Amino acid sequence: MSHPINVACSNCNLRELCMPVGLKPEELQRIDELVATRRKVKRGTTLFRNGERFDALYAIRTGFFKTCITAEDGRDQVTGFQMAGEIIGLDGIVNDHHTCDAVALEDAEVCVMPFDKISEISRDVASLQHHLHRIMSREIVREHGVMLLLGTMHAEERVAAFLLNLVQRLHTRGFSRSEVVLRMTREEIGNYLGLKLETVSRTFSKFAEMGMITVRHRHVRILDVDALKRLVGPPGGAA
Known part of the structure; x- marks a missing residue:
């Protein structure tokens, strides 16, 4: 309409x-x-x-x-x-x-x-x-x-790059530098990143266990942005 x-x-x-x-x-x-x-x-x-x-x-x-x-x-x-x-x-x-x-x-x-x-x-x-x-x-x-994401990065690197890019783009629009509500499902994230749904969920859980993020349903809060950046290495990820 x-x-x-x-x-x-x-x-x-x-x-x-x-x-x-x-x-x-x-x-x-x-x-x-x-x-x-x-x-x-x-x-x-x-x-x-x-x-x-x-x-x-x-x-x-x-x-x-x-x-x-x-x-x-x-x-x-x-x-x-x-x-x-x-x-x-x-x-x-x-x-x-x-x-x-x-x-x-x-x-x-x-x-x-x-x-x-x-x-x-x-x-x-x-x-x-x-x-x-x-x-x-x-x-x-x-x-x-x-x-580059799909060709050279492991699963954890792909998910970290995805989160960092998404938060950065949202921050440009006036949103939080460290929090994001995921509008897409984990299955859609996996489809985009070339990963299985289970791999995406397992990676989120691992990041949470390592103290890098907290996850509650679709709400993700980044606690240690430097740790995520170290996973990714040189800039190159996209979302």
């Missing part, structure tokens, strides 16, 4: 996360033309599906999403988790259709940004195009991080 927006991008508290910073007043006015509607997405439903025509990018205002593809054996493979302040839908730019499903992990709301409108406004606001390129570059770096 889409509906007209009530708050302009220039007044949105997430603007600095999903829009260029340092814009002139006239540029801000053009940016405010970018988002015509907001769309609510219920938990468990899709924002877009693999194969659907690509016509817009989506800025997540509230909620959490996962992106996934269907593997050759018919199983779903989680390719990423996205949160408020991030842009989703970049996968559709190359071939004008989406190449994955985007599923809401909780009730969510997104700002719909028609791609033809982005292209039009980018001609007047050069920093918008530059910002889009930065977002795309960040996604490429994140994908490379995932490849």
Whole structure:
């Protein structure tokens, strides 16, 4: 369901996360033309599906999403988790259709940004195009991080890198530096990290026994961030 927006991008508290910073007043006015509607997405439903025509990018205002593809054996493979302040839908730019499903992990709301409108406004606001390129570059770096995660790290390193990356991204959005409520299941975490559900649960328990974290259902509190970082080693993980 889409509906007209009530708050302009220039007044949105997430603007600095999903829009260029340092814009002139006239540029801000053009940016405010970018988002015509907001769309609510219920938990468990899709924002877009693999194969659907690509016509817009989506800025997540509230909620959490996962992106996934269907593997050759018919199983779903989680390719990423996205949160408020991030842009989703970049996968559709190359071939004008989406190449994955985007599923809401909780009730969510997104700002719909028609791609033809982005292209039009980018001609007047050069920093918008530059910002889009930065977002795309960040996604490429994140994908490379995932490849490193799956190709070279053991189970404990993968889970530690996942937790550190998730907390860091949430902290950028004003949340706690040490606490996180997991919006995804352990099974989804395992799917993303290339681990079995039992391995993820066992690793959480081991981290708790070692005094690095406390776990209560989906609430995770990091007690020893340095210990997690030592497990991971040099930066490289992604979520």
